[in-house]
Amino acid sequence: xxxxxxxxxxxxxxxxxxxxxxxxxxxxxxxxxxxxxxxxxxxxxxxxxxxxxxxxxxxxxxxxxxxxxxxxxxxxxxxxxxxxxxxxxxxxxxxxxxxxxxxxxxxxxxxxxxxxxxxxxxxxxxxxxxxxxxxxxxxxxxxxxxxxxxxxxxxxxxxxxxxxxxxxxxxxxxxxxxxxxxxxxxxxxxxxxxxxxxxxxxxxxxxxxxxxxxxxxxxxxxxxxxxxxxxxxxxxxxxxxxxxxxxxxxxxxxxxxxxxxxxxxxxxxxxxxxxxxxxxxxxxxxxxxxxxxxxxxxxxxxxxxxxxxxxxxxxxxxxxxxxxxxxxxxxxxxxxxxxxxxxxxxxxxxxxxxxxxxxxxxxxxxxxxxxxxxxxxxxxxxxxxxxxxxxxxxxxxxxxxxxxxxxxxxxxxxxxx
Numbered sequence: 001x002x003x004x005x006x007x008x009x010x011x012x013x014x015x016x017x018x019x020x021x022x023x024x025x026x027x028x029x030x031x032x033x034x035x036x037x038x039x040x041x042x043x044x045x046x047x048x049x050x051x052x053x054x055x056x057x058x059x060x061x062x063x064x065x066x067x068x069x070x071x072x073x074x075x076x077x078x079x080x081x082x083x084x085x086x087x088x089x090x091x092x093x094x095x096x097x098x099x100x101x102x103x104x105x106x107x108x109x110x111x112x113x114x115x116x117x118x119x120x121x122x123x124x125x126x127x128x129x130x131x132x133x134x135x136x137x138x139x140x141x142x143x144x145x146x147x148x149x150x151x152x153x154x155x156x157x158x159x160x161x162x163x164x165x166x167x168x169x170x171x172x173x174x175x176x177x178x179x180x181x182x183x184x185x186x187x188x189x190x191x192x193x194x195x196x197x198x199x200x201x202x203x204x205x206x207x208x209x210x211x212x213x214x215x216x217x218x219x220x221x222x223x224x225x226x227x228x229x230x231x232x233x234x235x236x237x238x239x240x241x242x243x244x245x246x247x248x249x250x251x252x253x254x255x256x257x258x259x260x261x262x263x264x265x266x267x268x269x270x271x272x273x274x275x276x277x278x279x280x281x282x283x284x285x286x287x288x289x290x291x292x293x294x295x296x297x298x299x300x301x302x303x304x305x306x307x308x309x310x311x312x313x314x315x316x317x318x319x320x321x322x323x324x325x326x327x328x329x330x331x332x333x334x335x336x337x338x339x340x341x342x343x344x345x346x347x348x349x350x351x352x353x354x355x356x357x358x359x360x361x362x363x364x365x366x367x368x369x370x371x372x373x374x375x376x377x378x379x380x381x382x383x384x385x386x387x388x389x390x391x392x393x394x395x396x397x398x399x400x401x402x403x404x405x406x407x408x409x410x411x412x413x414x415x416x417x
Contacts, residue, residue, distance in 0.1 A: 001130060001413050002325060002403050003123040005396055013115045013399075014391055016040075018088040020111040021388070024077030024104045026094045027142040028151070030055045033075045033114060037139040040118050044125040046137065049160060053151030055141040058161060061125055066133025067409040070164035071402055072346060073110070073117035074143035080107045083385035097145060108382045109172035109361060112389050114139060116170070116359075116398035123403060131410035134162055138346070146193070146303030149345040158349050166314055167347040167354035168405045170398060172389045174381045175360030176367045178397040180322050181334035182357045184315040188308035189240075189266040190273055191340030196221075196284050197298040200291070202257035214259035215248045217291040221261065221284055222246060228279045239276050240266040240338060266338050268307065305340035311353030318355050318405045324414040325404045326397075334358060339382070355405065359398045361389025 005013075016036065025033055034050060038057040041048045046059030055075075079096040081103025082089045094104040106112075121137040142148030175181060198221065200214030222243050233239045241263065248259035263280070267273040284297045322331045337358075347354030360367075362379060370376045380387040404414060 002400065002407050002415060003127045003130065005119055005123065005399050009119060009122065010392070010395055013119050013395060016118065017111055017115040017391065017395070020114055021086075021106050022088045022090055024090050024092055024106045024111070025075070026079060026096055026104055027076040027145040028054055028097075028147055029094065030075040030141045034139060034141070037075070037114060037118060041121060041137060044122050046121065046125070052157055052160070053141060053148060053153075053155045056148065056152045056155075057139045059121060059137040060162065061121070061135045061137075063128045063134065064132040066131070066411070067165045068134040068136065068162050069406045069409050070136040070138055070167045070346065071117055071120060071406060072138045072140055072167065072169040072343060073113040074140045074148065075110055075114055076142055076144050076148070077104050077106045077110065078108055078144055078383060079103070080105045080383065080385050082107065084388045086388060105385065107385060107387050108144065109387070109389055110143070112172050112361065112394060112398065113170070115395060116402060119395070119399035120402040120406070123399070124406070131407065131412050133410050135406065136161060136164055143342055146191070146305050146342050149342040153345060153349045163350050164352055166409055167350075167352060168402065169341075169343045169354070169356045170401055171341070171356070171358055172361040172394060172398065173358045174362045174379050174387070175358065176362060176364040177360050177390050178326075178330060178364070178393045179360035180326060180331045180357060180397070180401055181360070182315060182319050182322065182331065183334050183336065184310050184312045186268055186307055186336050187310050187356055188337045188339055188341050189268050190307045191303070191305035192265040192273070192277060193302040193304070194263055194280070195300045195302050196261040196263065198259045198261070198284070198288055199293050199295050199297070200255070200257055200259070201294060203255045205253035205255055208255060211255040212292055212294065213255050214257065215255070217287055217293065218246055218248055218259035218261060220291075221287045224283050224287060225263070225280060228276055228283070232275065232279050233272060237272045238268050238338075239272050241276065241280070262302065266340060268336060305342050306344050306348075308341045308344045308356055310355050314353040314355050317408050318357070321404050321408040321414055322401065325400065357401065359394065359401055361394045363390045
């Protein structure tokens, strides 16, 4: 039978969750969070390896012959100033990968992910008579920047761990708390993040004729990029191009010598992805040439997230287990999400199937009221400064979902069996 989190365990994890929420750490800086997870795994009897890919931590629990199941949680927070008003809200600041100092918050719910996996790991350790096999509890850094899974794999993850038969991951989302969202095939979009530097020639603001103005160049580039999706991607396909940063100069009467753009592309199709990225290269180069730039733009890849694709057979097995455990009304098929993940790299590294699903984290009464009022789009979403999941029943649902998926491979019966 799938173990049930006790009230005392949920209370203990609530305290840990609040502590993690109040003390967030940016991507690849998750030393404290990794320490909390690693110490927990050690107390539960896992073989723990820390520092994989800088801050990744993994626990292995062997319990006889059977399947090997990898359960993954990401740990990193975002460079966002929290605005939830919670008693345990983050007041932390940090320096991001671009050297900018600002607020840090768990605005994507990764603190809940850590608490989920800690709970599942503990219950598996305490109920070894209910299952046979090997569980791998993997706490991953740097999901937000696309660095973490790559870093762990480059640091010998595959060679240092048992080969899993299946890899599982889950994410809290703004759906009614306790609802599970699943999908076979493509679940989340691919993501490409670039930094583009446009070069000009600086001059005094009173003598623009002596300059090659990179601000005008950058503005023209941003506007032209908005036509990539609307005019170069078929309406039957999907893609998004977003310019998240435009930086140039520091004062009003000096024309700078360069401008910087940071942009992001989301896509669901490899051919569309290639077409969009090629169009961006063409446009930035053409705008620079049209402006008489002294040299071509410099393009740096900041991060890449692959398509997240669920193995069809494994997803069906998990779905059936979820429906038995939670009931069909709480298990819902979802549409592909335009958000992105590096989760898929883990299964691909071993060449094994993987399944990723979603767990609702919005207060059910609040969600129902928003549906009735037609204001669902106004509810806090991942990455917003006011996003934070309601702790209960989100905590219990996420732990139970992990145990239910693992149990389908370990031979544990669901409560509905």
